[in-house]
Amino acid sequence: MTKPGTMMGKEAFMQNIARRLGRSEPLREAPARMLKGVPEFYRDRKLHGDELVEEFSRNWMALSGKVLLVSEAEAAVTIGAYAREICKEHGIERAARWDHPELNKLGLDETLAEDGIAVLPWRPDGAEIAGLADGGANPDSSGAAGNWARRSALLRAAETCRLGIVWPDVAIANTATLALFSHGGKGRSVSLLTDALLAVFRADQLVTRMGEAFERFKAAHPTLESMPSSLNLITGPSRSADIENDLTIGIHGPGKVYAVIIRP
Amino acid sequence: MKTFLSIAERHKAKLVAKGKSMVSEEIHLNHHLEERGIEAIETDLGEYILQLARETPSHLIIPAIHKNKSQIAALFEEDAGRPFEPETKVLAAYARQKLRNYFLEADIGLTGCNFGVAESGSITLVSNEGNGRMVSTLPKVHVVVMGMERLVPTFEDLEVVLNMLARSATGQKLTTYTSILTGPKQEGDLDGPEELHVIILDNGRSNQLGDPIFQEVLNCIRCAACLNVCPVYRHVGGHTYGTVYSGPIGAVLTPLLQQDMKEAGTLAYASSLCGACYEACPVKIPLHDMLVHLRHRKVKMKLTSLPERIAFKSYATMFGNITLYKLATRSAYYAQLPLVREGKIKSGPPPLSGWTQSRFMPMLPKRSFRDRWAELQQELAQRKTDGAAPNGTRKEEKR
Numbered sequence: 001m002t003k004p005g006t007m008m009g010k011e012a013f014m015q016n017i018a019r020r021l022g023r024s025e026p027l028r029e030a031p032a033r034m035l036k037g038v039p040e041f042y043r044d045r046k047l048h049g050d051e052l053v054e055e056f057s058r059n060w061m062a063l064s065g066k067v068l069l070v071s072e073a074e075a076a077v078t079i080g081a082y083a084r085e086i087c088k089e090h091g092i093e094r095a096a097r098w099d100h101p102e103l104n105k106l107g108l109d110e111t112l113a114e115d116g117i118a119v120l121p122w123r124p125d126g127a128e129i130a131g132l133a134d135g136g137a138n139p140d141s142s143g144a145a146g147n148w149a150r151r152s153a154l155l156r157a158a159e160t161c162r163l164g165i166v167w168p169d170v171a172i173a174n175t176a177t178l179a180l181f182s183h184g185g186k187g188r189s190v191s192l193l194t195d196a197l198l199a200v201f202r203a204d205q206l207v208t209r210m211g212e213a214f215e216r217f218k219a220a221h222p223t224l225e226s227m228p229s230s231l232n233l234i235t236g237p238s239r240s241a242d243i244e245n246d247l248t249i250g251i252h253g254p255g256k257v258y259a260v261i262i263r264p
Numbered sequence: 265m266k267t268f269l270s271i272a273e274r275h276k277a278k279l280v281a282k283g284k285s286m287v288s289e290e291i292h293l294n295h296h297l298e299e300r301g302i303e304a305i306e307t308d309l310g311e312y313i314l315q316l317a318r319e320t321p322s323h324l325i326i327p328a329i330h331k332n333k334s335q336i337a338a339l340f341e342e343d344a345g346r347p348f349e350p351e352t353k354v355l356a357a358y359a360r361q362k363l364r365n366y367f368l369e370a371d372i373g374l375t376g377c378n379f380g381v382a383e384s385g386s387i388t389l390v391s392n393e394g395n396g397r398m399v400s401t402l403p404k405v406h407v408v409v410m411g412m413e414r415l416v417p418t419f420e421d422l423e424v425v426l427n428m429l430a431r432s433a434t435g436q437k438l439t440t441y442t443s444i445l446t447g448p449k450q451e452g453d454l455d456g457p458e459e460l461h462v463i464i465l466d467n468g469r470s471n472q473l474g475d476p477i478f479q480e481v482l483n484c485i486r487c488a489a490c491l492n493v494c495p496v497y498r499h500v501g502g503h504t505y506g507t508v509y510s511g512p513i514g515a516v517l518t519p520l521l522q523q524d525m526k527e528a529g530t531l532a533y534a535s536s537l538c539g540a541c542y543e544a545c546p547v548k549i550p551l552h553d554m555l556v557h558l559r560h561r562k563v564k565m566k567l568t569s570l571p572e573r574i575a576f577k578s579y580a581t582m583f584g585n586i587t588l589y590k591l592a593t594r595s596a597y598y599a600q601l602p603l604v605r606e607g608k609i610k611s612g613p614p615p616l617s618g619w620t621q622s623r624f625m626p627m628l629p630k631r632s633f634r635d636r637w638a639e640l641q642q643e644l645a646q647r648k649t650d651g652a653a654p655n656g657t658r659k660e661e662k663r
């Protein structure tokens with residue numbers, strides 16, 4: 001539940017718009033519209049089953065992402081091994097993950113612990129659980145406001161983790177996009193602060209286009225009050241072309257992105 | 265501006281981390297903050313480079329497109345006090361580490377807004393780097409400055425503009441990060457800002473509402489496709505425009521927003537009217553038509569120079585009357601004679617002298633095309649009956 005906000009200057013602002021448009025006062029209702037949303041041919045293109053998996057994978061790989069397909073039966077074992085491999089490849093010692101029932105079932109914390117990798121679950125006591133309660137000092141915060149030192153142990157610990165593990169709510173095939181409805185245990189920071197991102201989801205969470213992801217988002221949160229404060233769409237690795245139009249990967253967010261799709 | 269400053273004051277803010285926001289450039293926000301001793305750091309890589317260089321953006325999407333690696337390395341060297349190799353990877357790594365620190369320490373995160381969604385009161389931020397997400401997630405206060413025309417009615421419409429923006433701006437299917445933010449952090453959330461403020465900015469926009477010619481300019485999604493295809497922009501670069509928005513959209517938007525035809529209005533002449541901008545524009549704003557209308561407005565307001573007005577007046581009179589036209593072409597032949605050397609005009613009197621400084625002008629022939637027309641027609645008919653001239657060449661007409 002969000003507290004309702006406040007608004008200043010509305011009357012004059014709306015009155016001005018009405019005047020410019022030749023109305024005596026602002027409209028009380030939204031005007032009728034002929035067109036709404038995407039064109040029909042685009043809306044009607046619907047992929048199914050393996051087509052979705054294929055289209056997502058192709059697009060994700062085109063963005064330098066990696067894809068692993070696993071069966072439901074082997075999910076826990078294979079994904080655990082995959083996460084260990086990723087950590088080994090990049091020399092990662094700490095990982096953060098969503099506190100999500102599906103991820104909890106995979107038992108990644110135990111698997112990664114075998115390699116001495118601490119896993120931070122995104123919950124209020126996460127830092128204590130992972131043994132990272134004091135590990136969040138930012139080495140570079142010399143002389144700056146000192147704000148960071150006063151933030152939660154969880155947030156500071158997350159900033160030291162180099163792998164983030166999430167369970168996206170929906171995945172969009174035609175653009176290879178993960179849709180993350182972030183609230184509670186599904187923290188925004190987990191998919192943002194790390195160097196690498198591992199996203200695990202089931203094939204039936206795939207949709208063809210963005211509009212369907214929005215439909216699911218709205219269906220899951222029918223009232224404004226229940227809407228999460230952040231819906232994040234992630235399409236590949238963080239990138240920039242700001243230096244001589246030369247593509248750099250991993251500028252602020254994760255530069256290595258992995259998707260695991262669980263098939264029945 | 266006042267609203268933002270009061271928020272900053274309430275939080276005793278010293279450090280503001282900024283996501284990319286053209287709107288904040290419009291109101292010279294950085295400058296105002298600096299005056300009050302508040303440090304505002306640009307966190308978009310390109311904007312950060314420009315901030316170190318104390319320059320302004322030259323492109324909507326790639327603001328530091330005019331800087332090369334060595335120049336950037338030199339800027340970073342000055343900042344860090346150690347040398348850098350002019351390698352993209354090295355430079356980007358430094359920026360990542362440096363800017364991360366600002367994200368963590370900032371009192372306020374400030375962003376623009378790519379699209380607002382009316383039905384849910386959401387604001388949408390897109391970025392490829394992820395700085396937009398950083399500044400809207402980490403600092404305790406997030407302030408959004410949104411141009412009033414950024415709104416779409418529903419999520420259905422958001423799908424359209426998000427796909428359009430990425431494809432037109434960078435050719436990506438979708439920008440890497442799209443955050444749709446609805447209110448501040450909620451109960452049970454363990455990150456996100458505690459306060460979210462949205463400042464909706466008019467700054468000349470509402471003046472375009474109801475304008476039969478220019479209202480459409482408010483449809484612009486700031487994709488910069490029109491800049492990339494504009495032959496004038498490509499030659500002169502963004503800085504030449506001397507304004508926040510450059511290229512064709514800048515040439516139209518600036519005089520409109522600033523309500524200034526005299527100075528900003530001259531931008532309407534920075535175009536060849538080729539229409540490439542219109543063709544590239546995903547929302548089909550007839551920029552080239554608008555430029556003509558702006559020129560028209562400028563002329564009507566008598567803002568062009570007196571000699572120019574007289575010249576065009578007489579031009580109009582002459583070309584509108586056949587007798588006068590004939591007289592003018594004939595007298596032009598005689599008037600040019602004192603200037604002609606070896607069949608060419610090599611240096612003319614002002615205002616022609618500027619033009620002839622670097623090139624010659626062929627002399628006007630004694631008989632104009634119009635005079636020769638009847639003859640030429642006859643010749644053509646003759647040739648048709650004779651069969652085509654050998655190799656398609658034609659006899660050189662003797663003058």
Ligand code: SF4
Binds near residue numbers: 490547
């Ligand atoms: S005018 Fe059209 S092409 Fe130019 S930035 Fe705006 S939307 Fe893009």
